[in-house]
Structures are given as structure tokens and as C-alpha cells.
Amino acid sequence: xxxxxxxxxxxxxxxxxxxxxxxxxxxxxxxxxxxxxxxxxxxxxxxxxxxxxxxxxxxxxxxxxxxxxxxxxxxxxxxxxxxxxxxxxxxxxxxxxxxxxxxxxxxxxxxxxxxxxxxxxxxxxxxxxxxxxxxxxxxxxxxxxxxxxxxxxxxxxxxxxxxxxxxxxxxxxxxxxxxxxxxxxxxxxxxxxxxxxxxxxxxxxxxxxxxxxxxxxxxxxxxxxxxxxxxxxxxxxxxxxxxxxxxxxxx
Amino acid sequence: xxxxxxxxxxxxxxxxxxxxxxxxxxxxxxxxxxxxxxxxxxxxxxxxxxxxxxxxxxxxxxxxxxxxxxxxxxxxxxxxxxxxxxxxxxxxxxxxxxxxxxxxxxxxxxxxxxxxxxxxxxxxxxxxxxxxxxxxxxxxxxxxxxxxxxxxxxxxxxxxxxxxxxxxxxxxxxxxxxxxxxxxxxxxxxxxxxxxxxxxxxxxxxxxxxxxxxxxxxxxxxxxxxxxxxxxxxxxxxxxxxxxxxxxxxxxxxxxxx
Amino acid sequence: xxxxxxxxxxxxxxxxxxxxxxxxxxxxxxxxxxxxxxxxxxxxxxxxxxxxxxxxxxxxxxxxxxxxxxxxxxxxxxxxxxxxxxxxxxxxxxxxxxxxxxxxxxxxxxxxxxxxxxxxxxxxxxxxxxxxxxxxxxxxxxxxxxxxxxxxxxxxxxxxxxxxxxxxxxxxxxxxxxxxxxxxxxxxxxxxxxxxxxxxxxxxxxxxxxxxxxxxxxxxxxxxxxxxxxxxxxxxxxxxxxxxxxxxxxxxxxxxxxxxxxxxxxxxxxxxxxxxxxxxxxxxxxxxxxxxxxxxxxxxxx
Numbered sequence: 001x002x003x004x005x006x007x008x009x010x011x012x013x014x015x016x017x018x019x020x021x022x023x024x025x026x027x028x029x030x031x032x033x034x035x036x037x038x039x040x041x042x043x044x045x046x047x048x049x050x051x052x053x054x055x056x057x058x059x060x061x062x063x064x065x066x067x068x069x070x071x072x073x074x075x076x077x078x079x080x081x082x083x084x085x086x087x088x089x090x091x092x093x094x095x096x097x098x099x100x101x102x103x104x105x106x107x108x109x110x111x112x113x114x115x116x117x118x119x120x121x122x123x124x125x126x127x128x129x130x131x132x133x134x135x136x137x138x139x140x141x142x143x144x145x146x147x148x149x150x151x152x153x154x155x156x157x158x159x160x161x162x163x164x165x166x167x168x169x170x171x172x173x174x175x176x177x178x179x180x181x182x183x184x185x186x187x188x189x190x191x192x193x194x195x196x197x198x199x200x201x202x203x204x205x206x207x208x209x210x211x212x213x214x215x216x217x218x219x220x221x222x223x224x225x226x227x228x229x230x231x232x233x234x235x236x237x238x239x240x241x242x243x244x245x246x247x248x249x250x251x
Numbered sequence: 252x253x254x255x256x257x258x259x260x261x262x263x264x265x266x267x268x269x270x271x272x273x274x275x276x277x278x279x280x281x282x283x284x285x286x287x288x289x290x291x292x293x294x295x296x297x298x299x300x301x302x303x304x305x306x307x308x309x310x311x312x313x314x315x316x317x318x319x320x321x322x323x324x325x326x327x328x329x330x331x332x333x334x335x336x337x338x339x340x341x342x343x344x345x346x347x348x349x350x351x352x353x354x355x356x357x358x359x360x361x362x363x364x365x366x367x368x369x370x371x372x373x374x375x376x377x378x379x380x381x382x383x384x385x386x387x388x389x390x391x392x393x394x395x396x397x398x399x400x401x402x403x404x405x406x407x408x409x410x411x412x413x414x415x416x417x418x419x420x421x422x423x424x425x426x427x428x429x430x431x432x433x434x435x436x437x438x439x440x441x442x443x444x445x446x447x448x449x450x451x452x453x454x455x456x457x458x459x460x461x462x463x464x465x466x467x468x469x470x471x472x473x474x475x476x477x478x479x480x481x482x483x484x485x486x487x488x489x490x491x492x493x494x495x496x497x498x499x500x501x502x503x504x505x506x507x508x509x
Numbered sequence: 510x511x512x513x514x515x516x517x518x519x520x521x522x523x524x525x526x527x528x529x530x531x532x533x534x535x536x537x538x539x540x541x542x543x544x545x546x547x548x549x550x551x552x553x554x555x556x557x558x559x560x561x562x563x564x565x566x567x568x569x570x571x572x573x574x575x576x577x578x579x580x581x582x583x584x585x586x587x588x589x590x591x592x593x594x595x596x597x598x599x600x601x602x603x604x605x606x607x608x609x610x611x612x613x614x615x616x617x618x619x620x621x622x623x624x625x626x627x628x629x630x631x632x633x634x635x636x637x638x639x640x641x642x643x644x645x646x647x648x649x650x651x652x653x654x655x656x657x658x659x660x661x662x663x664x665x666x667x668x669x670x671x672x673x674x675x676x677x678x679x680x681x682x683x684x685x686x687x688x689x690x691x692x693x694x695x696x697x698x699x700x701x702x703x704x705x706x707x708x709x710x711x712x713x714x715x716x717x718x719x720x721x722x723x724x725x726x727x728x729x730x731x732x733x734x735x736x737x738x739x740x741x742x743x744x745x746x747x748x749x750x751x752x753x754x755x756x757x758x759x760x761x762x763x764x765x766x767x768x769x770x771x772x773x774x775x776x777x778x779x780x781x782x783x784x785x786x787x788x789x790x791x792x793x794x795x796x797x798x799x800x801x802x803x804x805x806x807x808x809x810x811x
Contacts, residue, residue: 078341086339092332096268108257109340292687300655434583462624467577480626
């Protein structure tokens with residue numbers, strides 16, 4: 001199987017501004033591989049290192065040691081991001097632009113020819129159901145509409161790898177269903193999806209494999225059903241057990 | 252280059268969708284028209300005071316637009332978190348900085364075009380002459396000067412904490428250079444050491460923006476500046492802008508994006 | 510409802526009280542020495558600092574007279590102590606000395622040498638055609654008028670504003686009526702000013718060709734003149750205008766054939782002149798012309 005995303009002994013330390021305090025270790029030697037065509041869930045409690053991992057993969061933060069690559073290209077090279085789409089957790093875009101202008105801007109950065117970009121924009125506007133609002137400035141959009149614009153911009157370059165950071169955060173049940181449908185459709189098209197989420201129910205439904213990270217360390221990686229079987233519990237209970245949370249016995 | 256101009260295009264769109272330029276332009280027009288309507292000894296050929304007032308307003312407005320537009324570019328991207336989806340594209344940080352620079356510089360150029368057209372019409376309505384080459388020389392010098400200011404402000408936006416402090420510092424520095432930059436070496440001679448040495452170092456290291464202020468030549472209808480000196484001044488401006496931009500690229504490389 | 514009505518009535522009561530109090534105190538306010546109620550807008554906005562602005566605009570007018578080629582506070586301005594636009598009127602004594610072309614001195618470094626290519630670089634006067642040296646453009650001196658007008662408005666007590674403005678209006682703009690208006694305005698602000706009366710006389714003489722009226726005004730100026738004590742510059746300026754007045758009266762009397770009166774005026778001029786020997790020669794020549802070398806009648810003192 002082709003490895004699309006690889007992290008090799010990835011370590012990230014943040015130096016503290018206080019003189020006497022030691023550096024904070026956000027990632028402690030993370031080894032991770034995501035194969036082509038799979039939907040990979042990246043789970044962990046708050047502060048586990050999920051966002052830091054994504055920041056390294058996207059080139060926002062340089063690793064202290066170790067390496068990471070996308071499609072075999074080091075993540076520090078801008079070309080590594082040519083075939084990926086990224087949806088951040090908090091979606092903010094240029095408020096003075098319309099959705100159409102925003103997508104056209106990103107299409108230019110990807111070097112998509114004008115005609116092809118127009119076609120992609122039309123398709124994406126239909127997909128995320130923003131055709132009626134495509135010429136309105138983004139400042140007039142609701143939170144849900146902004147999230148959908150975010151999804152559209154993540155798909156503008158027809159990416160082979162989609163990196164989603166909490167994609168259903170802040171969405172109503174209908175919105176979440178739409179996102180799940182899009183993820184499943186991408187999978188059917190052979191795309192790879194790498195996403196982090198707290199919604200374990202969703203993860204169970206869509207993911208092929210998951211990794212659970214806690215305090216910067218990878219605790220477990222594998223298929224969902226294998227993890228459930230190993231811990232004789234549903235995914236939520238298995239997750240809590242893996243991160244070391246003791247559940248209270250029922251009264 | 253396409254990435255740079257894509258980023259620049261967004262900056263230009265931002266200009267004409269914000270009110271800053273329109274407000275300043277309309278205020279300039281109103282003040283100039285009021286000044287033009289003043290009856291001075293029943294003589295309607297008096298024009299130089301009007302040219303001076305108009306050019307002063309053009310300079311002030313252009314500096315306000317240049318500094319305030321540039322100062323908020325990268326901080327606003329970070330604050331609004333638009334930087335993350337942008338840098339997640341195949342766009343380097345250097346391309347982003349250069350794109351912001353060209354966007355703000357082109358914005359200044361478009362602003363100057365509008366202002367100088369108005370100035371030309373205003374002056375021409377009284378003088379009945381349109382020295383287009385003189386205006387072209389002055390406008391280009393002005394534009395390239397703003398290029399230095401934009402590059403300096405961009406560097407400042409990556410060094411200073413807040414856009415407001417960056418703007419204030421840039422206004423003070425630019426105003427200081429325009430008013431006394433030419434005379435710092437004279438001032439240095441009157442000071443004891445080590446102040447003299449420090450002042451001389453400052454004199455030789457600051458970008459001499461006052462060279463590009465050719466308002467007196469335009470107002471009083473002096474002949475054209477020799478083209479070779481004009482060209483050298485533009486090169487001087489490009490050199491300083493490059494230095495500031497290099498500093499900005501280096502500063503941004505080390506900056507956290509969130 | 511009740512509370513809204515109460516607030517409404519309270520508001521009306523307060524307004525009534527305020528207006529009543531204001532009306533009652535109005536006469537006292539007007540009589541108050543520090544009151545600015547009758548001051549002009551510049552006095553109200555700027556106070557005494559308006560004189561600083563007035564000086565600044567007067568200098569600005571002179572800078573315009575030189576088409577921008579003018580020293581800053583950092584340059585050698587010995588040749589610009591007296592504004593050239595005032596000096597050229599012939600009614601102001603000059604305190605200038607030194608080189609007017611080289612006030613910047615030689616360039617101190619390559620930056621300054623380079624920057625001089627972007628500045629006005631020659632000493633010119635607008636009434637001589639400015640940088641183009643085109644005498645047909647001598648009317649360009651009109652460009653100094655807005656700054657002079659502003660300076661006048663800010664400092665009505667500076668008589669030079671009026672005299673310089675009126676001179677150029679008359680001499681180059683050929684607008685004697687406007688010049689007359691300016692001088693009369695100056696006299697209202699500075700009653701009996703010798704400088705203004707002198708310039709008014711010149712206006713009547715050269716602008717309206719009314720010598721009789723001019724002589725009357727100059728006589729009034731001569732009558733109003735008083736010697737002053739103080740620094741050398743003040744005394745010199747005061748004496749200079751008296752010399753000018755008496756010289757003009759002398760010339761007018763000479764032209765009218767009243768030679769004895771003319772000699773009398775020149776003698777008065779000689780008492781305050783910085784070059785009395787020149788005047789003495791002139792007087793001697795006139796006496797010789799009138800009476801010949803032998804006859805010398807008693808001196809006529811007007």
C-alpha cells in the first residue's frame with residue numbers, strides 16, 4: 001500500500017519564556033503512517049498533540065527532531081502541499097471577499113487554469129450548497145455557511161489527501177451528516193482523509209483506522225474493530241482506557 | 252510569481268472595499284474645492300497655494316493609506332486566522348510577504364493615480380497647462396518612496412506587537428525623515444561625541460525619503476529633473492525596499508503562525 | 510406614563526433655568542476682560558500663537574517669491590533677514606548681507622549632493638519671471654498674495670503685510686482698487702501708521718496719478734512720525750520710513766516747482782538718512798540750479 005503521510009520519530013518541543021522552566025514537549029517521537037485511500041481518524045483528549053501534529057504536517061511549525069513527509073516530499077517543501085486540502089478547526093476567511101472570489105484566489109495559488117477553476121467552483125458551490133450565496137461577502141455568512149466555504153476551499157484543488165481538523169465542530173446534525181457524506185464520497189473516489197475529531201461516534205462510522213495520542217505519545221494505532229475487540233468495549237470506553245482515565249463503577 | 256500576484260490581488264480588493272481611500276479622496280477634493288473658491292483680490296489666476304495645499308493633502312493621504320493598509324496586513328491574517336488556510340497551500344512565507352508588499356504598493360500606486368489626476372485637473376483648470384512629464388516624474392518618485400515606506404511598515408508589522416504601535420512608529424519615523432532627514436548631518440556637527448557619531452550613523456543609514464519630495468519643483472514650475480538622477484533615485488528606493496523586504500522575510504520565517 | 514411626564518417636565522424646567530441663567534449672565538460675560546466673544550475666529554482658536562503662524566506665512570510668501578529656493582532654519586539665512594519681497598518694494602530697509610545663492614553651502618556628503626538635484630537650485634524672484642526668467646510672467650508675483658492675506662488676517666498689527674501686499678497689487682497686478690482696500694483695512698487696524706500712509710501715498714501717486722491726494726497723505730504720515738528709542742534695527746526702520754516720506758514729499762514739491770519746500774524736505778530727510786552726504790550733494794545741486802552759486806536765500810522750513 002502506498003504511504004501518503006508519514007511521520008518518523010517526530011518530536012516537537014516548545015521553549016518556555018520563563019527562564020527556569022523546561023521546554024514543553026508537545027510531541028514525543030511520533031511514528032505514524034497513513035496509506036492511500038483510507039480514512040484515518042486521529043484521536044486524543046485536549047492538549048494531546050493532535051493540532052501540533054497537523055501543524056507540523058502542514059509546515060506551520062518546524063519539528064524539533066524527526067521528519068514528516070507527504071507523498072514522499074518533506075513537509076517543509078511548499079510543493080508537498082500541492083495535493084492536499086486543509087480545513088482548519090476554526091474557519092475564518094477574508095470577510096471582504098465573496099465565496100467565489102475566495103475559491104478563485106486559492107485556485108490561482110494552486111495554479112489551476114481559469115476555465116478549470118470556474119468548473120470546480122461551480123461544482124463545489126453545488127456540493128456545499130452555497131450557490132445562492134456565492135456572490136455575497138463572507139462577512140454576511142452564518143457559522144455553518146463559513147464552515148461550508150471552508151470545506152469548499154479545502155476541495156478546490158481536487159486533493160488526494162484531505163486534512164480536516166475537527167470538521168464537524170459547531171455544525172448542526174444536518175451539517176454533520178453532510179460532512180460524513182462528503183468524506184465517504186471522497187473515500188469512494190480513492191482519496192485519503194486524515195482528520196481529528198472528538199466525535200467518537202462519527203469516527204466509528206467513517207474511519208478505517210484510528211490513532212490515539214495522549215500527552216504527545218502515540219498510544220495505539222489500528223483498525224477500529226480491532227481496538228474495540230482488544231479492549232472488549234465500544235470505542236469510547238476503549239479510548240478512555242487507553243488514555244488512562246478510570247471510569248467510575250455504576251452505583 | 253503567480254502566487255505573489257494572487258496575494259497582491261486580494262490586498263487590492265481589500266482597498267476598494269474599505270472606506271479609507273474614498274474618505275480621504277473626498278476630503279481632499281472638498282478641501283481643495285473650498286480653497287479654490289476663496290476670492291483673493293479678485294484674481295482667479297492664483298494657483299500655487301492651491302497646488303501646495305492639494306499636494307500636501309495628497310502626501311498625507313497617501314502616507315496614511317500606505318502605512319495603515321500595510322500595518323494591518325499580516326497581523327490581521329494572524330488574528331483572523333486566515334493565515335492558516337493560506338499557508339496550507341503551496342505558498343511560501345516569502346511569497347506571502349512579497350505578495351503583501353506588491354499588493355500594498357500597487358494600492359498606493361492606484362491611490363496616487365487618482366490623486367494626481369485630480370491634482371492635474373485642479374492645477375490645469377487655472378494654469379491652462381498640463382506639464383505631464385513633470386507630474387509623471389513627481390508621481391513616480393512619490394510612488395517609489397511609498398514603496399520604501401510599505402516595505403518598512405511590513406517589516407515593522409513582523410517586529411512590533413500590534414498594528415497600532417507599528418503604525419505610530421512608522422508615522423513618526425517617516426515624518427521625522429521627511430522633515431529633518433536632510434539636515435541630520437548639520438545637526439550632528441553641533442553635537443558633542445558620542446551623540447555626533449550616533450546622529451551621523453543614523454543619517455547615513457536611514458532611507459532619505461525627503462529626496463523624493465519634489466513638491467516645490469511642481470508647485471513652482473521648475474524644469475524637469477535630469478532623467479539619470481531620477482532613475483538613480485528610483486534605484487535607490489528599490490534597494491532600500493529590498494533591504495526591508497529581506498528583513499521582513501527573515502523575520503516571518505521565524506514567526507509562529509498561530 | 511407618569512414617570513415619562515415627570516422626566517419631560519423636569520427637562521423643560523432645566524432648559525428654562527439654563528436659558529434664563531445664560532441670558533442673565535450675558536452682559537457680565539461680554540464685559541469680562543478675558544472674553545473672546547467679540548474676537549475674530551483666529552483669535553479665538555489660536556490666541557496669541559496666531560502671530561507665530563502669521564510670521565510663518567509671511568516667510569512662506571517670501572519663499573514663494575523665490576519659487577521655493579529658500580533657506581530653512583538649518584541653512585545660512587543672513588541674506589534673507591529682510592524678506593526680499595518687502596525689500597524690493599523700496600519701502601523697507603534691508604538687513605541682508607552675505608551670499609543669497611549659496612545659503613546651503615557646498616554639499617557635505619554624496620547624499621546631500623544627490624538630493625540637491627531634486628530641489629530648486631537658483632535664486633530667482635517672481636517679479637523677474639521666476640525660474641524661467643520670462644519677464645512676461647512677472648505677474649506670477651500674484652502667487653505670494655494668498656500667504657500675505659493669511660498673514661494679515663492672523664496678525665493685523667503687522668503693517669508690513671499690508672504695505673507689501675498693496676505694493677505688489679499695484680505694481681505688478683495693476684489692481685489699485687484692491688491695493689487701496691488693503692491699505693485702508695491696514696489703517697483701520699493700525700491708525701496713523703506711517704508705513705501704511707506712505708504706501709497709500711505711493712498708490713495715489715503711481716496708481717491713480719493723483720499727486721495732490723498723495724501729498725496730503727504723505728503730509729499726514731510726516732506729521733504722525735515720531736522718533737523712537739530702542740534697538741538699532743527698530744530705530745533704523747523707523748528712520749528709514751521717515752526718510753522715504755520726506756524724500757517723496759521733496760520730489761513732489763520739486764516736480765510742482767516749489768523748490769524751497771523741496772529743499773526743506775530733503776534737509777529733513779538728511780537728518781535721518783544713513784547716507785546724508787548723498788542727500789547733501791543733491792541739495793547743493795538743487796540750490797545751485799535754482800539760485801546760482803552766489804545767492805542763498807534763508808532756508809524754508811515747512
